[in-house]
């Protein structure tokens with residue numbers, strides 16, 4: 356809640372289209388759906404309008420276009436979306452507006468108009484500097500494309516860039532991982548996210564491992580890779596503020612912080628998830644069904660209770676205990692600041708340490724949590740065993 360009595364809100368817009376499918380990807384995204392994109396943008400504008408109609412009392416301080424591949428959208432499609440956002444929501448003048456992008460899509464001609472439309476943060480899927488690994492991932496870019504994309508982004512005026520890398524992948528070695536980290540650091544991003552591979556059923560990579568074409572990921576090697584990254588990033592002046600995220604001072608991703616504080620955010624677009632007004636919900640996954648739900652022929656939608664729309668697939672109103680448990684699990688991921696006890700008490704009316712005294716005493720005694728007057732944080736050991744802590748808190 357700010358001084359005007361408004362709550363800050365974050366918007367996630369899911370663009371569920373990609374040119375090709377990466378071998379490790381389990382996101383809700385589709386290839387060869389070019390014919391649907393324009394109708395999808397109309398539907399997304401409608402979803403923006405419907406949710407915005409119930410969002411009085413909220414001010415939008417972050418917008419994140421994720422996917423999928425948002426950088427497949429044209430300038431005209433982004434203009435329509437920004438038009439709908441501006442007329443439907445109160446956007447704060449300093450709102451953080453991020454677009455996830457494939458390096459191959461980025462040049463000055465594409466980026467400069469986006470910057471003028473208000474996009475002020477780019478998240479570029481670098482993933483690796485090894486050509487062999489990029490081929491294994493079925494990525495459609497090479498390392499040179501990343502270098503050109505970063506150069507184009509800086510040239511277009513972006514001073515807030517994120518680069519993503521993946522580790523713990525079959526056939527990846529400490530040497531290739533170190534080379535990827537060095538190359539990423541040489542490009543001087545303002546923020547970096549390092550994701551451990553999660554081998555998901557239904558992906559090509561999962562099938563290759565199942566059929567013995569690839570070795571299974573090595574968890575011990577992945578842990579060593581994480582340690583190496585932690586050391587190299589600290590030495591390069593990047594602060595770690597979340598389990599998988601590092602940045603230069605002042606470049607924390609405000610959008611992701613909203614998730615980690617479990618503050619209200621709307622997920623718009625097929626398969627997106629949201630949490631606002633005490634309701635956790637997910638949107639229809641299929642782009643065709645999503646479009647059909649939002650663009651019925653010549654039919655006016657009546658307003659549903661915020662944040663629901665005709666495109667919502669499932670919704671549940673959270674009990675207070677569930678909201679507390681979910682909030683703790685997310686908030687403890689903020690490794691540096693941990694859970695701010697005063698902020699927690701303002702929100703839930705109870706001091707965290709009183710609420711979970713026996714559990715917190717045990718985890719403190721076991722060296723997993725660190726507690727002081729202002730915060731409760733995971734220790735380094737607690738970070739490695741965070742699943743144990745999170746499981747017991749639920």
Ligand code: SF4
Nearest residue numbers: 373376377380422423
């Ligand atoms: S570009 Fe991203 S969303 Fe698309 S298939 Fe690859 S990993 Fe998945």
